[in-house]
Amino acid sequence: MSAATTIALVIGSLREESINRKFAEYIVSQLPESVTVNEVNIADLPLYNQDxxxxxxxxxxxxxxQIKDADADAVLMVTPEHNRTMPAALKNVIDIGSRPYGSSVWTDKKVAVVTASPGTYGGRSSGLDVRKSMQMLSAKMMISPEVYLSHATESLDEEGVSSERTQKFLQKFASELAKFAENSGV
Ligand SMILES: Cc1cc2nc3c(=O)[nH]c(=O)nc-3n(C[C@H](O)[C@H](O)[C@H](O)COP(=O)(O)O)c2cc1C
Incomplete structure (x- = not known):
């Protein structure tokens, strides 16, 4: 692992007590020390307008x-599902990054997505929609493991991720994510 691997973290929830933020924090805590994570704040972005x-x-x-090549080897999105798709705030930063036409920051960008929901489906539709947009934008998606955390509140306590099973799964994900971000051949 080179000393210079950097991941830009985008959290799709603006909520203060976001469960997705808690899972993101756990994943970040499991990355090797050689990986630097910089959060991309999306809360203050005006709604994209082509004008x-x-x-x-x-x-x-x-x-x-923050997302461009020089500043991020990969982007990790950790996001809820809103009405069976990605939250508007996440779509907004994807749109902002995709324009002006010809200057998209997503082209060839390595991107991984994690979703979490208290519900049965784990935000899977949201994650799949992120993958759909990223495919259209010629990003390089991390294929596996796919992470759609269902009944996600059951894996949390006040300290963060408390379920051993979920911890193990996210440790595996973090290890694969670090390799994915590091590997220039992906
Ligand atoms: C506007 C809205 C729409 C939602 N739609 C879905 C949905 O389609 N699927 C789902 O699993 N949960 C849905 N939820 C519930 C969220 O999964 C839940 O609020 C979760 O805690 C959001 O993640 P966060 O805590 O990281 O903000 C929705 C919540 C809101 C506020």
Missing amino acids: YDDTTIESYERVRQ
């Missing part, structure tokens, strides 16, 4: 820069 393509919006420039 803005010709102007400079500071928050847009910030997130585009």
Whole structure:
């Protein structure tokens, strides 16, 4: 593992007590020390409008820069599902990064997605929709393990991820994620 591996973390929930943030924190804690994680704040991004393509919006420039090649070997998205798809806030940063036309930050970008929900399906539709958008944007998706955490609140306590089974699964994911981010041949 090189000393310079960097992952940009995007959390699809804006909620203060977000369960997805708790899973993200656990995954980050399981990454090798050689991996640096920088969170991309998406809470302050104005809703994307193509009219803005010709102007400079500071928050847009910030997130585009954080995701670009030089600043992130890979992007990890940890997100809930809202009404059977990804939350608007996550779609917004995907759209912002995809434009202006010809300057997308997603082209060839390595991207991994994790979803978590208290429900039965684990936010799978949200994760699959992220994969669909990323495929269209020519990103390089981490194929496996697929992580859709169902009944996710049952794996948590006040300290974070408490279920041993979920911990083991996320440790495996973190190990694969580190390799994925590091491997320049992916
Ligand atoms: C607007 C909205 C829509 C939701 N739709 C879904 C859904 O389609 N599938 C699902 O599993 N959970 C759905 N939920 C429940 C979320 O999974 C739950 O609120 C979860 O805690 C959100 O993740 P967070 O805690 O990281 O914000 C929805 C919640 C909201 C607020």
